[in-house]
Amino acid sequence: MxxxxxxxxxxxxxxxxxxxxxxxxxxxxxxxxxxxxxxxxxxxxxxALQRQLGERLGRLPINRYPGARLDDLKAALLAYAGAPKDAAILLGNGSDEIISLLALALAQPQQGQRATMIAPMPGFVMYPMSAQLQGLDFVPVSLTADFELDEAAMLAAIAEHRPAITYLAYPNNPTATLWSEASVQRVIDAVGEQGGLVVMDEAYQPFASRSWITRMRAEPERNAHVLLMRTLSKFGLAGVRLGYLIGPAAIVNEIDKVRPPYNVSVLNCEAALFALEHTxxxxxxxxxxxxxxxxxxxxxxxxxxxxxxxxxxxxxxxxxxxxxxxxxxxxxxxxxxxxxxxxxxxxxxxxxxxxxxxxxxxxxxxxxxxxxx
Ligand SMILES: Cc1ncc(COP(=O)(O)O)c(C=O)c1O
Missing domain, CATH: 3.90.1150.10 (Aspartate Aminotransferase, domain 1)
Incomplete structure (x- = not known):
């Protein structure tokens, strides 16, 4: 049988x-x-802050979907980051979710049209994982043996693969290195010439000596295809789950279309607002x-x-x-x-x-x- x-x-x-x-x-x-x-x-x-936060969270209308407080949080984050004038912002349930949303928005699942993602490796594991899950081709570019950006290899890979999206973790995980500003700018310029997007992942910004936001403010045109991704996790709110993506409104608004409508809860939102009142x-x-x-x-x-x-x-x-x-x-x-x-x-x-x-x-x-x- x-x-x-x-x-x-x-x-x-x-x-x-x-x-x-x-x-x-x-x-x-x-x-x-x-x-x-x-x-x-x-x-x-x-x-004392624990008590104040508890009271704030206790008063929230948890029977309602998240609403206008999200706009307050967006404004507070734009101000905190010192975002360029006219920049838009998208919120994620941690920056991990934003990485998934970017892959979802950029994938071209149709046969023969696959999009490519490039990132220096060793790097953050969620970039290749998001590419695999959404059907993008992932092209890793090895760092040098001392974990500097291999600029020549990056430029060659960009010319060959014309990536839809390139991730640069600034500083990088797990190497903790902050790559040369001049090298990064040349990589960004090369991606721009190919018509691709660059995501500067600044998860570790609170501990770094530089942020790409300075370059975005100084040369908005040159960085018009650059998105800055941050998180409150390493800042001190890993349990809250709040990531954000800042960049030119036209691009950010397109990515925002694939975001689940209520991805950031009223609790995440209020806890993040509270933290930003106590920076x-x-x-x-x-x-x-x-x-x-x-x-x-x-x-x-x-x-x-x-x-x-x-x-x-x-x-x-x-x-x-x-x-x-x-x-x-x-x-x-x-x-x-x-x-x-x-x-x-x-x-x-x-x-x-x-x-x-x-x-x-x-x-x-x-x-x-x-x-x-
Ligand atoms: C480089 C980098 N980006 C993004 C993240 C994701 O952070 P989160 O989802 O907690 O915002 C991490 C987490 O370790 C990271 O190392």
Whole structure:
């Protein structure tokens, strides 16, 4: 007797085979661990602000769909970022959602018309994943061995592939590098000549010495095809989920058409507005993290067994050790979670990525690392 596959098996078979072949995004189990794997801000909200925020959120009309407060949030974010006059803004449920929306808006699923996405690699994993899911061709361009932008390789890839969209993470994850402004501008110019879009991903802007917004304000024409993507995650609101995209209104308004209408909840919106009323608190936290980063990098450079430490413009530090898997496991056994990025890209062989925490976190992380090398 032949057995019929169950209805569940048959239903699962209807899901795209490339999706079934994928691995789900792994969020490490972290209860009981010091979490130094995801570049979260280590500081919680001061108690008085916690109470005020609680009261604000408690009064919200959660029986209503999000409404006019979103306009207040957009205005507050444009002002906070110092956006160019006439720029428009789109809100996302984290910048991860904006990455998906961009791929959705730019994909050309028809046979023979596929759009191309270019990004330097190693880089943020969501760019290639969004390309795969929406059917764009993804062209990775390797960074140099010291994680600088390979300008010649980028220009060659742009000329060959005429990308619809090019991502530049400024600073980059997981390398924490902030590429030369002149190189980035030449890449942006080259994409513009081919009629493509550039997304400057500034997720780590609170910890960086430069932002592309300055160039957008200085030379709006030259940056007329550039979109600036930011998030409140690393600023201190990773749990809130609020990303934003700033750029020329004509382009931003087209992307906005594929956004689900109520993608940012009244809770996200109000929490973000509240945070923007207290930017001094978050700026002081970012300053403390930057100061701690300098000390952390120095201590890592002095630690026997740490082979290489890259300069950082973000709240993470990339290091190379003799055996990344062993360092990762040793630290995990000592209740410190970091990210082993060594298999993500050949240039990252035996590299691990450390989040910069507060002074106590950094000390605990360094002790666990030393004992694990
Ligand atoms: C370069 C970069 N862009 C975007 C994001 C996504 O941030 P979120 O979805 O939390 O806004 C991250 C998160 O780590 C990142 O590293």
């Amino acid at each position: 032949t057995t019929q596959p169950s209805t569940q098996t048959r239903a699962i078979d209807r899901i795209r085979s490339d999706v079934r072949a994928m691995h789900a995004y792994v969020v490490q189990h972290s209860v009981g661990y010091l979490k130094m794997d995801a570049m979260e801000n280590p500081f919680s909200l001061p108690e 001094d608190v978050f700026a002081a936290q970012a300053q403390e993290i930057r100061t701690g980063r300098t000390a952390l990098v120095e201590q890592l450079r002095a630690m026997p067994g740490v082979l290489q430490v890259w300069d950082s413009e973000a709240n993470m530090v990339l290091i190379r050790v003799a055996d990344a898997a062993r360092a990762y496991e040793g630290m995990k056994a000592r209740k410190v979670l970091i990210k082993n990025v060594s298999t993500m890209h050949p240039l990252l062989a035996n590299c691990v990525r450390l989040t910069v925490g507060n002074a106590a976190d950094n000390a605990q992380m360094l002790a666990a690392l030393q004992a694990s090398l």
